[in-house]
Amino acid sequence: MLYCLDSFTLGQSKSVPESSFLSQQHPQSIHDHGLTMLTSILAAAGLSLPVVLADLGLQDNGSLSIVDFLRILESFSIELRDESLHMSKRPLLPGTNDHVLANLSRCETLLDALQQLASSYNFIHGGAYNRVEVKDREVVYVIDDHDFPYLDDSSSEHIRFNLECVLLYVHGVICSLSHPQQADLIKVQSRIPSKQQSLLLAAFPNLPIRHTASCYAxxxxxxLAKIKLCSEQNIPLTSAQVYSGLQQYLLVEPDSHENLLTKVRSALKAGLHSQEAVADCLGCSVATLRRKLADCNSSFRKAREKFLNQEAKILLSQQMNLDDIAHKLGFSDSRSFNRAFKAWNGMTPRDFVDNQ
Incomplete structure (x- = not known):
C-alpha cells in the first residue's frame, strides 16, 4: 500500500510555493502507538518513560517530537551499553555509531559516504543488510533485514519500530554531511503494516510513504550522488551532530532549547571543555551562552557533567584504562575522574565495569 498526502503524488511533487511547502513540512508529534511502543521498550529494560523524560529535561505531556524520541533512544542505548537496543545477537558497544561516522570524513561525495555507511554496518553486523542503489533518477539507501540476526525474543512490532528509527538516523547523517535543504527526500518505504503505526508519517507528513514494502528504503x-561533503564542518561528525542535522531538516526552530543543547554537546565532543571555548565555537559571549542555557533550565556545568558521564560510560564499556579516560575527558588524574564518576552515579568506575 502506498500512502500519499495531498501535496504529492508518487515520485512527482506538485507545484507548491516554497513558503507554503515549508509550513506544511513541519513534523508532527508521535502519540498513542509510538508512545506505547517506547514505553514497552523502556519497561523491558526496567525503565519508565516519565523518569527518562525527566532525566532529559523533557515534559511528559502525552506527545513527543520525533527528535526528542531519537534523543531518548540514544540515551537508552548508552544505559543498555548496546547501540542495537538489545535487538541484535551481535550487540553494538557504545561509541560504535560515532566510530562509523568518523570514517565518513574521508569521503568526497554523499554517494561515497552512503556506500561507506552501508559497508561499515554490513561489516559490523556480519551480513549484506545495507546497500545503495543508483538508478536513472534516484539514489536509494536500502535496508533489507530479512535474514538479520535478531534476538529470539525480539517482537516483529518492536523490530519494525526500531528500523524506522534507523531510517531517520540515516537521513540525519545525510543532512549533517551536506546542508539540510540539499537532503531532498522523494519517498520512503517501510515494512510497517499500517500508516497509523509509522514514525515516518510524523517525521515526513508530506512525503509518499509506502507501507508493507519488502524492505526499508x-x-x-x-x-544527491554528486553533492560534495559539507566543507564548513569544523567539528568531526558525531551522533549528536546527526540529531542536530535531523532537527534542522525537520524545521525545528534554530534557536530552540534542544538545538542549543545539541550544539553544546557537539562542541564538548570536539574537545572544547571550557565554557569560554564552547561560547566562542557557537559564536556568542559567555554571558549569552549562560543566559540561553538558563532558559533551557540548564547550565554549562550540568551540560558538561552529563556529557562527560555519558562519554565515561562509553569508554569504560570499551575497556579503556582509567588514566587514559581521565586524560581524554580533561581530568587532572584518575583520582579526580573517580570522584566525579562516583558523584554522578553513586558507584566507582570499577564498580560500573564489574556490573556490566
Missing part, C-alpha cells in the same frame, strides 16, 4: 534524487 530512503529515495533521493540522483543529483
Amino acid at each position: 530512503l529515495h533521493y534524487p540522483v543529483e
Whole structure:
C-alpha cells in the first residue's frame, strides 16, 4: 500500500510555493502507538518513560517530537551499553555509531559516504543488510533485514519500530554531511503494516510513504550522488551532530532549547571543555551562552557533567584504562575522574565495569 498526502503524488511533487511547502513540512508529534511502543521498550529494560523524560529535561505531556524520541533512544542505548537496543545477537558497544561516522570524513561525495555507511554496518553486523542503489533518477539507501540476526525474543512490532528509527538516523547523517535543504527526500518505504503505526508519517507528513514494502528504503534524487561533503564542518561528525542535522531538516526552530543543547554537546565532543571555548565555537559571549542555557533550565556545568558521564560510560564499556579516560575527558588524574564518576552515579568506575 502506498500512502500519499495531498501535496504529492508518487515520485512527482506538485507545484507548491516554497513558503507554503515549508509550513506544511513541519513534523508532527508521535502519540498513542509510538508512545506505547517506547514505553514497552523502556519497561523491558526496567525503565519508565516519565523518569527518562525527566532525566532529559523533557515534559511528559502525552506527545513527543520525533527528535526528542531519537534523543531518548540514544540515551537508552548508552544505559543498555548496546547501540542495537538489545535487538541484535551481535550487540553494538557504545561509541560504535560515532566510530562509523568518523570514517565518513574521508569521503568526497554523499554517494561515497552512503556506500561507506552501508559497508561499515554490513561489516559490523556480519551480513549484506545495507546497500545503495543508483538508478536513472534516484539514489536509494536500502535496508533489507530479512535474514538479520535478531534476538529470539525480539517482537516483529518492536523490530519494525526500531528500523524506522534507523531510517531517520540515516537521513540525519545525510543532512549533517551536506546542508539540510540539499537532503531532498522523494519517498520512503517501510515494512510497517499500517500508516497509523509509522514514525515516518510524523517525521515526513508530506512525503509518499509506502507501507508493507519488502524492505526499508530512503529515495533521493540522483543529483544527491554528486553533492560534495559539507566543507564548513569544523567539528568531526558525531551522533549528536546527526540529531542536530535531523532537527534542522525537520524545521525545528534554530534557536530552540534542544538545538542549543545539541550544539553544546557537539562542541564538548570536539574537545572544547571550557565554557569560554564552547561560547566562542557557537559564536556568542559567555554571558549569552549562560543566559540561553538558563532558559533551557540548564547550565554549562550540568551540560558538561552529563556529557562527560555519558562519554565515561562509553569508554569504560570499551575497556579503556582509567588514566587514559581521565586524560581524554580533561581530568587532572584518575583520582579526580573517580570522584566525579562516583558523584554522578553513586558507584566507582570499577564498580560500573564489574556490573556490566
